[in-house]
Amino acid sequence: GGIITQTPKFLIGQEGQKLTLKCQQNFNHDTMYWYRQDSGKGLRLIYYSITENDLQKGDLSEGYDASREKKSSFSLTVTSAQKNEMAVFLCASSYRGLGNTLYFGEGSRLIVV
């Protein structure tokens, strides 16, 4: 088995600040994802990375940057935090292939003051 570790669990920042969330996985998966979870809106894909040095935009990429530093880690940056962005951010990973199963971390909650 493996685990996905997201840090920090709670990220508190001010409006307009640049804030970064980090994700590490030890599954040796090639693909990693960042989803945003808002109550009543489900899971929306922000960015994903099929392999190291790859970056693909999801449906909600505006206002975010991502970086796949190495196979095991994937970071997400909120470029200018806004109060309406308070949500839970979920990192996931999978083997690439047909019917790939995603494994999720526990989430990081963003709080903007």
Next chain:
Amino acid sequence: GDSVTQTEGPVTLSEGTSLTVNCSYETKQYPTLFWYVQYPGEGPQLLFKVPKANEKGSNRGFEATYNKEATSFHLQKASVQESDSAVYYCALGGGSNAKLTFGKGTKLSVKS
């Protein structure tokens, strides 16, 4: 693009009653269909997946049949327990696309 529509919650049931969470999808590919479950304070975890049309998936007493003609994948359980209280997500993925598309989630609360 792909889309998934599922029962709007919240759904509140008494222990021992039956559950159906409807899930319909739209896609131009030949997808794998998934049900994920998320307990409070945790990330979503796979409940089961079905890669082929007309096949059934099941786990922990939950089941769903991949109905390609009706483009549906409804989740059912005959008798729910308090421990089944969680948010349930229907999702589709597969083909050449690495990403999954999720529904909005259905929050289930089971009262004893």
